[in-house]
Every structure is written in C-alpha cells, then in structure tokens.
Amino acid sequence: MSIVSNADTLAKAWERRAKALEGCIRKATTQATKVVFAESKKQMQKLIYDKPVPTRVEAQLARRSVREKSGKKFSARAIMITKTGRASARGEKKLWTRTGSLARSERFRIVSAYEGWIENKASRRGKGGNRGYAAYRHRMKNTRYPAPWRTRALQAKSGEVRGIYRDAIRDSMRAGIIPRIK
Numbered sequence: 001m002s003i004v005s006n007a008d009t010l011a012k013a014w015e016r017r018a019k020a021l022e023g024c025i026r027k028a029t030t031q032a033t034k035v036v037f038a039e040s041k042k043q044m045q046k047l048i049y050d051k052p053v054p055t056r057v058e059a060q061l062a063r064r065s066v067r068e069k070s071g072k073k074f075s076a077r078a079i080m081i082t083k084t085g086r087a088s089a090r091g092e093k094k095l096w097t098r099t100g101s102l103a104r105s106e107r108f109r110i111v112s113a114y115e116g117w118i119e120n121k122a123s124r125r126g127k128g129g130n131r132g133y134a135a136y137r138h139r140m141k142n143t144r145y146p147a148p149w150r151t152r153a154l155q156a157k158s159g160e161v162r163g164i165y166r167d168a169i170r171d172s173m174r175a176g177i178i179p180r181i182k
Contacts, residue, residue, distance in 0.1 A: 017176035026113040028168035032161045033116030037108040039157050043149035053094045
C-alpha cells in the first residue's frame, strides 16, 4: 500500500470526524445547558423561595435594632406586641406576596452549537409600565440584584459539564476511526 492511499484514508477519517463534531457538540451543549438550568432552578429555590416572607413586625424590629446601634432615636408606637409575645393581627401582615414570577420567567435557549443561554425576562410593574426588570438588573456589572443562583449552579455542575463535552469529543473522534488494514 502506498503512502498516498494512507494519507487519503487519514484525510477521509478527519473529514468524518469534522462532520460529526458539530452534531456531537450541539447535543452536548443542549445537555449541559439543561443540567445547569436545573441546578440554577434548585439554587434559586434555595436562595429565594425557601426563605419566609418577613412580616411588618419583623421589619420594624429590624429597623429598631439598626437605629439603636446607630444611636438614633426610635419610636416603637407602630409595633404592637401582645403580652404573650406574639405580634398583633395588624403586625402579622406579610410585607409582600410571593408571585413566583422570577422562577417562572427563568428560561434557557440554545443559541448555536457552542452556546446556550440561561436568561430571565421577568417584568416589573413600575412608573413606566411593564419593563424587563430582571433582564436589566442582572445584565448590569455592579448591580444591587445579582443572580447568584446561576453562579452557584455553574460552580456546582462544572465537573459534570466538562464530562459531557469530553464524551461528545470522544464520540466525534470515534466517527472517524480508520479500519485496520491486514
């Protein structure tokens, strides 16, 4: 067998690998994005929704402790605690109602074979009407409202994501295996 035929065989094998690579990487990107998205939802639940909504009394007590530490005068007239130590009916009112909008608005999409995005398009009713509040505030670098659940999800699943891509590259390499010549 001549050197030219060996080179042709090798070139054909690499062509098959190149064709198989994009499909394998696309599957890996979809799988990795789904894995990170699922972990992101778990982290969001843990960081946001598993914590109880504070009541009016808790908020006022927290403000009082801050004011006492800073040396400012504080009036406790709005706090209504009964003799048993429980807050009155007026004080037990929750400060806000959870809608779950942030969790429902979290989505993922595959942009290309090599890129998957997790984004949130939750809107907030404000002076200007509905606007993409979560998308705006999480895009800013020095934001007051970061999305730490995504960072934690990436950290937690980085090893699994590397394994997914490693397996995809191995699969694409197997597509171009050169048959043994006897």
